[in-house]
Structures are given as C-alpha cells and as structure tokens.
Amino acid sequence: MTKTSFSRALPAALLGLALTAAARADTTDYEFQLVKDEAKQGEAILDVRLVDKRTAKPVPNAVIFAKRIDMAPDSMEEMTSKIEQLPSPEPGIYRFKAKLTMAGGWRLSLGAKVQGETGTVENKLVLKATK
Structure with a gap:
C-alpha cells in the first residue's frame, strides 16, 4: 500500500469504525438523573x-x-400520587409536576424512547420530600 492510498484509507476506516460504534448503542447507554434529589x-x-x-x-x-x-423507599409502594409531564425548560431536561402528599422517600419511575434507538430506557429514581 502506498503512502497516498494509506492516507485515503485511514479516514474511511475511522469513519466506518465510528459508525459501527454508534450503531452498537444500547438503551443501557442512557440514564435519567434527578437534577435535585429533594423537594418540598x-x-x-x-x-x-x-x-x-x-x-x-x-x-x-x-x-x-x-x-x-x-x-x-418508605415501604409504601401502594402510596402513589398524581404526576404530570410539563414542557421541557431546556434540551435534555424533562420536567414533571407531582403532588408529594407526605414527607419521606419517593420513587420516580420513568420509561422513554430515545430517537434512533430500539428498546426502552427505564430508570427508578429516589428523592426525598421534606416538610
């Protein structure tokens, strides 16, 4: 292989490698994170x-x-509350309004589809409601 053909082949090989890596993305490559883990x-x-x-x-x-x-989190899984999705304040942030009826530990369970990926992103996040 000559130096010229090698210099042309290298960028093509790197592009192919990058595309292959992107194609191997999995829903486990994504996660939800609470911006704040405490709320009133x-x-x-x-x-x-x-x-x-x-x-x-x-x-x-x-x-x-x-x-x-x-x-x-407080061993009261049957104690649920109303939750509603609100408009996103910025890209990548998802906002919800919930009625936290009592102080203590709450679990927020979310399921989502990410564009371009097959499968579902699912996470269970724990937060604390304070008086």
Whole structure:
C-alpha cells in the first residue's frame, strides 16, 4: 500500500469504525438523573436529566411514555400520587409536576424512547420530600 492510498484509507476506516460504534448503542447507554434529589412536600416540580453515559451529554427529544411516583423507599409502594409531564425548560431536561402528599422517600419511575434507538430506557429514581 502506498503512502497516498494509506492516507485515503485511514479516514474511511475511522469513519466506518465510528459508525459501527454508534450503531452498537444500547438503551443501557442512557440514564435519567434527578437534577435535585429533594423537594418540598406538596405540589412539587421535579426536573430530570436524560444523559448519554458514553458522552455525558444530555439527550433531547426523548418520548416519555411511562411515569409513576410512589413511596416505595418508605415501604409504601401502594402510596402513589398524581404526576404530570410539563414542557421541557431546556434540551435534555424533562420536567414533571407531582403532588408529594407526605414527607419521606419517593420513587420516580420513568420509561422513554430515545430517537434512533430500539428498546426502552427505564430508570427508578429516589428523592426525598421534606416538610
């Protein structure tokens, strides 16, 4: 292989490698993270970041199709509350309004589809409601 053909082949090989790595992305490469893990009891606004763990960058435009909030951390999984999705304040941040009816541990369960990926991103996040 001549030096000229090698210099042309190298960028093509690197591009192929990058595309192969991107194609191997999995839903386990993504995770939800609470922006704050504490909220006031009552009507609460909860911000959650969706992150690509490979790059640590926020992931915008995911479709949240499952959401639930309950008191499982305090052994009261049957104690659920209403939760509603609100407009996103910025790309990669997903906002929810929930009624935290009592102080204690709450679990926020989310399910989402990330554009371009097959499968579902699912996480269970724990936060604390304070008086």
